[in-house]
Amino acid sequence: MSDQDLQALWLTARLAATVTALLLLIGTPVAWWLARTGSRWKGPVSAVVALPLVLPPSVLGFYLLLAMGPEGLVGRLTQALGLGLLPFSFGGLVVASVFYSLPFMVQPLQSAFEAIGERPLEVAATLRASPLDAFFSVAVPMAAPGFLTASVLTFAHTVGEFGVVLMIGGNLPGATRVASVQIYDHVESLAYPQAHRLAAVLLVFSFTVLLAVYAWRPAARREA
């Protein structure tokens, strides 16, 4: 495997890890709110969260490119803030992927939170746990399988991301040329053996990680 391949793999891992971490921070409160609110905004917010799903990645990438470009709304904002432009940078990929993978984090988490029900949180409250405390000490551990599913889906989905990255990444080695793009490049260059090799590495690596994750997977907890 070439240095470029290794670089692409490493970039992919960094991107997926960053996006998963950010989405755990962003998606968890959203999922929690959706799971427990009775607000009439619940439906619309759910739909908005799910929207990135139905947008084809290349289309999403195109519109993100327009939005984050020098004439786009986001682009003007980031420029005004002195952040420069997001497309064609690692930061841009992260922002786009967070947006793109949001539903993969939120939906499984929401289901997991809903499955907990009210009672454990009521019990926690009677045992002096503030809502925040109960969230971390009861809801989060009880939703552990959901967190696992959500994180695996998010991480994997980011690793497998292609259309968005191709559009707003610009295929820059070390910054935006992730493994999926690199393999695609190999394929487009008709360099099949190289493509096979990198794909195999990605596959074996992913399989190993998944196997480890599932071996450690917390058993679903039954009511007590």
Added chain:
Amino acid sequence: MSDQDLQALWLTARLAATVTALLLLIGTPVAWWLARTGSRWKGPVSAVVALPLVLPPSVLGFYLLLAMGPEGLVGRLTQALGLGLLPFSFGGLVVASVFYSLPFMVQPLQSAFEAIGERPLEVAATLRASPLDAFFSVAVPMAAPGFLTASVLTFAHTVGEFGVVLMIGGNLPGATRVASVQIYDHVESLAYPQAHRLAAVLLVFSFTVLLAVYAWRPAARREA
């Protein structure tokens, strides 16, 4: 909007619906088995099911193209069965998408089944329900939110599918030119207004569907 655009939208809807229906059939037993087995194959099978996630769609598409081509294993099989070759056909897209979207069906369903626990099924058995009967009359309705999440993720993911379709679709109007490809084509042809229009239609349509689905969403059931 042109006829071609409408045709692409219709094709997309058909593809997503077919894939979701098939995956409900295929993914449900897999998820059920994973949720309840104590077998040591559970980890490996979970990992295999999750694998399509980490494969970039274009890469997956490329290997499906190889596998389903005249020299590939699948291709030889389909030819021997008199089915011809799968690439560049609606059937091929369906097969590829089923493979590609499998984890989106299986993982939320598995979480939902796990959250049910043993007790309701034990109760059902004492009330004369065979395992199959209990599955349909207890597990499925109790996992309803999970089915919804899984179906929405699967449907949406298929609508948004691009890389795989691009690789094995061949862009044939009415057979494999789905909306995502059509929008991309507009973009590539610099026909931005057409791209915007189709993307907007797709967006509004999807949002409406999602909103309807979430409005109807069964409230998560609490323990009783």
Added chain:
Amino acid sequence: EKITIAAAADLKFAMDDVVTAFRQTNPGDEVEVVYGSSGKFFAQIQNAAPYDLFFSADIGYARELAKAGLAASEVRPYAVGRLVLWSASLDARGMTLASLADPRITRIAIANPRHAPYGQRAEEALRAAGVWAQVEPKLVYGENIAQTAQFVQTGNAQVGLIALALALSPELSARGGHALVPERLHQPLEQGFIITRRAAGSALARRFADFSASPPARAVMDRYGFVLPAGAAGR
């Protein structure tokens, strides 16, 4: 110094060799090449993509960018592409466009005529040869010319209309022969490049632009079947 070049997919092998040649004479410089479809590069450059030179498969894209003020140089033609019939499973050497009507040929790959220059020319040629009506139902469309070649190479399409440059590449020439499509059957595949606005101050970009018109580069291009457009020599 460092530059990034966006190049059309048909240039893949030729440009790699040009860059190798350039590096030999300019060892201290870094040159990255990104290949893709011209339409996508166009959209990206409009949105400030960090490409210093853009080698388009259709000179039209380059002209559009120049018109929009996104070029730091005039539009320079650098090659005229050629279409060939190529197959991995059949012997394409004796084929003509008329052979495509043969019912034993069920799948024919061309690039998407809507946005890929090679696709547009392929359609023109098929029409001009009078076989469009018979051939059209058998067509499958690649997103760009490289993907079109892939369809053929994997055997999913028996024949494809691809770039001569690709058919001459080591990967494809080993698998099957090709037959040139007569130039008169379609508009010329005139290809052009620009230095983008962001590279206005880059000496390296200018040097590479100049190098690409230099004899060593031309030799490489010739090897891949790219003829120099009439009147472009010496610029």
Added chain:
Amino acid sequence: MRDIEARFQLERPGFTLDVDLRLPGRGVSALFGVSGSGKTTLLRCIAGLERAARGRLVVDGEVWQDGSRWRPTHQRPIGYVFQEASLFPHLSVQANLRYGLRRSPGASDTPLTQAIELLGIGHLLARRPAQLSGGERQRVAIARALAVSPRVLLMDEPLSALDLRRRQEVLPYLDRLHDELAMPLLYVSHAPDEVARLADHLVVLEQGRVQAQGPLRETLSRLDLPIRLGEDASAIVDARVTEIDAAWHLVRVDFDGGHLWARDPGLVLGQRVRVRVLARDVSLALAPGTSSIQNVLPGVVDAVGDDEHPGLALVRVRVGDALLLSRLTRRSAAALQVAPGQALWVQVKSVALLE
């Protein structure tokens, strides 16, 4: 042979179930034992919910489990009331009740209709389980188990969340039920009065093993066992109604050793009844006195045993053919010089007619 033959071994970390039971094919068998003694586990084995249990189970001549044979739960004609109500949260009360009924070919609506009325849950049919109180949930669970017209009824503390009055309404119903349907009922309970009232057969479990089993009457009059029943040690006497005193709402029941007056639960002349006499209600005297105690019978001391409490003694007195238990302080026993063979008067403050 309509008996239930149940032999099970089940290993769990820190607990082993190892029982060999023969339960009568009709009537109520009470499962008694402290928390954690394996009562629930035993019921689960019988229901076929513990696949890991080895052993043999024959019900009514049919082998439900033996070596490799294994009849799955849904093919065992049982009714099971779980220790926690365990209603289906996704179904209304009505749908919960009909769930098993719909799956029991040939079962009639009648038991369910009766149960709904008797358990007072008619007004709850449209609700979801989450909208019920604890006792309401338990009542729905009982009705649901009865609706399938089971051939064996397994009940794990079904009345624990019910108030006294409701319990007193449900008990005679269960009583009648197992009688009419000639269906054996396995009943886990911590309430000795429930056991004494309902049970024909008693199984005492301790740490997963059978400590005692046998017909209730016999088991109850064993002086080494009643201690487990504490305040509720009692004897059972079979008798017949011979007089009804309508004015005072009393009935007289005769048995071999004499007669007893009891309040009238609405009996008819000549009816056979089961009389429960609590040991704590029986005092001994050397002569019959004049007190509000109406039932004074001559008897002969049969045996003197220990009570749970060191200050108390349990005395078994033969009254005619019947054996009564009396619980008194050891000091009183000494003062009266109670010893086997001694003749004395038995004062019975009150008795309960169970049927």
Added chain:
Amino acid sequence: MRDIEARFQLERPGFTLDVDLRLPGRGVSALFGVSGSGKTTLLRCIAGLERAARGRLVVDGEVWQDGSRWRPTHQRPIGYVFQEASLFPHLSVQANLRYGLRRSPGASDTPLTQAIELLGIGHLLARRPAQLSGGERQRVAIARALAVSPRVLLMDEPLSALDLRRRQEVLPYLDRLHDELAMPLLYVSHAPDEVARLADHLVVLEQGRVQAQGPLRETLSRLDLPIRLGEDASAIVDARVTEIDAAWHLVRVDFDGGHLWARDPGLVLGQRVRVRVLARDVSLALAPGTSSIQNVLPGVVDAVGDDEHPGLALVRVRVGDALLLSRLTRRSAAALQVAPGQALWVQVKSVALLE
């Protein structure tokens, strides 16, 4: 004012809670009522788990709820034992027990250590809740609620899954607990013996409304109420230990109206005790006889009332300052010509010393 003042209105489909209670700031208040009468709902209101409830709640002078003021559950110093054990399924027994303790600044380990020992759950600490029996779960839930050293303890039928022996061990402990900690205990129970044993104050709920409330002694000796207690109608007498008969394991307790002998639960001389005398254990006689009944006291009939059963009467007899209840057949009452003002002998077969 260390009282609890609780006024709540809560509307539910088909049910309305509307109560106005004043509960003593120490001792046990028992909540009594049939299934569905609103007991759980009331406890939930007090715990702050029903945000929809309007009303006013003042505990120990602190306003927990009033109009717009609302103290959230986790800031109310309560201990709550839910009707279903509701252990955290993801935590071990040990972690369940320490959950609240860790969040109660200044709370000591002692209550938990004591509770673990007394409830016999020490060997279960490493288990998961799913691996416990029903009674074991309930015991863990009780210990968990006690561990937070609450200032008010709310218990919703905490002993319903416990066997008699365990219950008899836990009851004195709860007794001592609320005594030592001077902490009010609100206790929902269906078991009259528990209520009679523990409670100082009784609240009877019916269809969401308070039907009766008052001190236990007073409420119990009301002749119109004991019927709710059925077999367990009883009177409470305060007494002091005056003699210990070690040989016979008996103690003598004196009260204003005389003395009673009871079995010795391990008391010390001079100790104050609460004596529970069940109406069913009290018979009346015109003359003291020689029977195994040790406790015979002179008394005067105070009132004659109705029992639940038409054949029975409840007679209230004044013995010194104390009021005892006797339950006898109307026929006996007639035979003895029982009437207010009549002097007679009260035979008490057995009494329970509650402390």
